Amino acid sequence: DVKVTQSSRYLVKRTGEKVFLECVQDMDHENMFWYRQDPGLGLRLIYFSYDVKMKEKGDIPEGYSVSREKKERFSLILESASTNQTSMYLCASGIWNTEAFFGQGTRLTVV
Amino acid sequence: QQQVKQSPQSLIVQKGGISIINCAYENTAFDYFPWYQQFPGKGPALLIAIRPDVSEKKEGRFTISFNKSAKQFSLHIMDSQPGDSATYFCAASPEIQGAQKLVFGQGTRLTINP
Numbered sequence: 293d294v295k296v297t298q299s300s301r302y303l304v305k306r307t308g309e310k311v312f313l314e315c316v317q318d319m320d321h322e323n324m325f326w327y328r329q330d331p332g333l334g335l336r337l338i339y340f341s342y343d344v345k346m347k348e349k350g351d352i353p354e355g356y357s358v359s360r361e362k363k364e365r366f367s368l369i370l371e372s373a374s375t376n377q378t379s380m381y382l383c384a385s386g387i388w389n390t391e392a393f394f395g396q397g398t399r400l401t402v403v
Numbered sequence: 404q405q406q407v408k409q410s411p412q413s414l415i416v417q418k419g420g421i422s423i424i425n426c427a428y429e430n431t432a433f434d435y436f437p438w439y440q441q442f443p444g445k446g447p448a449l450l451i452a453i454r455p456d457v458s459e460k461k462e463g464r465f466t467i468s469f470n471k472s473a474k475q476f477s478l479h480i481m482d483s484q485p486g487d488s489a490t491y492f493c494a495a496s497p498e499i500q501g502a503q504k505l506v507f508g509q510g511t512r513l514t515i516n517p
Contacts, residue, residue, distance in 0.1 A: 335494075335505075382446055389496050
């Protein structure tokens with residue numbers, strides 16, 4: 293089975309902290325994604341990567357950065373966490389223009 | 404151009420009934436239209452998908468209807484069961500070489516009453 297693993301299910305961080313969300317996939321997929329899920333807004337793409345060290349901005353990249361040093365790992369970084377970044381964060385991986393496989397999500401609360 | 408609009412936001416259907424969720428898109432470059440199902444505490448998982456060369460795809464009780472000229476597609480769940488209660492997302496993917504970028508609808512929370 294394809295596995296996309298996110299390092300934490302729940303996180304509570306303070307405003308201004310630097311936050312790292314880690315994601316690892318075991319299917320040798322080229323493409324990896326970070327989405328944010330909020331009620332009534334669906335899944336919004338923050339960043340995606342189609343190769344090691346490559347990254348592209350999604351629809352809502354402000355306040356976030358990413359790192360992909362190895363093919364299987366894609367990290368989302370909140371440089372200075374703010375309360376409006378409280379959300380569910382979902383990592384996904386996949387092959388071009390086919391099924392995307394999602395992790396279980398990280399529910400981040402910024403206080 | 405990148406938006407996918409989904410409706411309704413929530414839906415309640417009696418057991419055995421038909422659940423229908425609709426999506427509309429603007430970008431004519433989209434060429435892959437999946438539906439994802441998400442249970443509480445889980446990430447979304449692919450349910451069924453269609454490409455624009457066909458107008459309908461059926462897998463068990465789940466059917467996608469696709470209208471290319473109207474730029475609309477819908478999910479039909481026949482004989483809906485309580486176990487189908489979940490949040491459903493439609494999505495669309497543009498044919499961007501070298502990258503897959505799924506754009507999602509806003510989601511529909513489906514409740515099937517026993």
